Amino acid sequence: MPKLTEKAFTDTFLRSLKAPPARKDIYDTVQRGLGLRLAPSGTKTWFAMRRVDGSMKRITIGRYPDVKLAVARQKAGDLFEQIATVGAIIKPKAAPIFTTVLEDWLNRDQAAKKRKSTAEKRRALVRDVRPVLGNKPIDTITKQDIQRLLAGVVDRGTPIHANRLLAYLRRMFNWAVEQDIIAVSPANGIKKPANENSRDRTLTPTELGAIWEATEQIGQPFGPYIQTLILTGQRRNEVAGARWSEFDLEKREWMIPGERAKNGKAHHVHLSSTVSLSTEWHQSLKWFQLCVHDYRHHSDLGFLKG
Numbered sequence: 001m002p003k004l005t006e007k008a009f010t011d012t013f014l015r016s017l018k019a020p021p022a023r024k025d026i027y028d029t030v031q032r033g034l035g036l037r038l039a040p041s042g043t044k045t046w047f048a049m050r051r052v053d054g055s056m057k058r059i060t061i062g063r064y065p066d067v068k069l070a071v072a073r074q075k076a077g078d079l080f081e082q083i084a085t086v087g088a089i090i091k092p093k094a095a096p097i098f099t100t101v102l103e104d105w106l107n108r109d110q111a112a113k114k115r116k117s118t119a120e121k122r123r124a125l126v127r128d129v130r131p132v133l134g135n136k137p138i139d140t141i142t143k144q145d146i147q148r149l150l151a152g153v154v155d156r157g158t159p160i161h162a163n164r165l166l167a168y169l170r171r172m173f174n175w176a177v178e179q180d181i182i183a184v185s186p187a188n189g190i191k192k193p194a195n196e197n198s199r200d201r202t203l204t205p206t207e208l209g210a211i212w213e214a215t216e217q218i219g220q221p222f223g224p225y226i227q228t229l230i231l232t233g234q235r236r237n238e239v240a241g242a243r244w245s246e247f248d249l250e251k252r253e254w255m256i257p258g259e260r261a262k263n264g265k266a267h268h269v270h271l272s273s274t275v276s277l278s279t280e281w282h283q284s285l286k287w288f289q290l291c292v293h294d295y296r297h298h299s300d301l302g303f304l305k306g
Contacts, residue, residue: 034076048076095139105172159194
């Protein structure tokens with residue numbers, strides 16, 4: 001019988017291991033029974049060895065470095081404790097597929113937190129990720145699977161979207177770890193596919209003046225809408241959904257409620273005299289509100305929606 005190769009595993013040692021010409025097993029001297037199989041392809045796979053019912057059983061734990069050393073030792077220890085307690089290996093239930101976990105995450109975590117970005121996450125993941133990973137058991141998805149998927153998104157000319165997909169996947173897989181669906185996130189350690197430069201372009205006073213003149217030519221309802229964007233500096237959807245009940249013109253304040261704010265928190269906007277005292281501005285908003293009311297039968301709508 002060939003002598004076993006044993007070593008006290010460390011991350012430095014594990015990273016230094018090269019692909020052998022033939023398959024090779026190395027055993028940990030810290031967690032007895034834990035081993036790492038090296039394949040000629042370069043794959044490193046964790047396994048646990050224990051005698052059960054008179055014969056040696058090999059149980060695959062996962063791949064390194066997706067499953068870190070500490071996690072592999074813990075999983076092997078839990079498995080050996082189970083064998084010592086019940087005298088057998090209890091097969092875990094099959095892991096759910098990616099699509100099932102995605103829907104659970106969106107419905108139980110994201111929707112429950114009333115995140116306004118949930119719809120965008122659903123659109124992006126359903127369109128770009130589900131067709132590739134949808135039917136794969138969640139615990140079989142690897143870092144390489146995600147990297148290949150993101151590379152495809154970059155290759156089609158949408159690198160920033162690839163960054164967004166990675167961010168969404170990280171959150172979903174981290175949630176799956178918290179729920180004990182998987183032991184480790186395959187998205188760990190993946191760098192953003194593309195560099196992002198903060199946008200620092202601002203309009204010059206001359207450009208703002210030209211836009212303001214254009215809004216006066218456009219007239220109601222979109223002229224006042226664009227003017228309000230300029231005067232308040234608020235987001236398009238927050239201005240578009242503004243309701244008269246949110247304004248206190250005497251105090252020159254506009255309170256954007258948390259359910260309409262991007263961060264979910266109520267936001268107070270101080271209004272300039274141009275906004276709060278302009279009779280023309282008030283009339284324009286009221287005119288638009290009446291038009292929308294006639295169309296949608298809603299008594300308290302702002303610019304574009306209720």
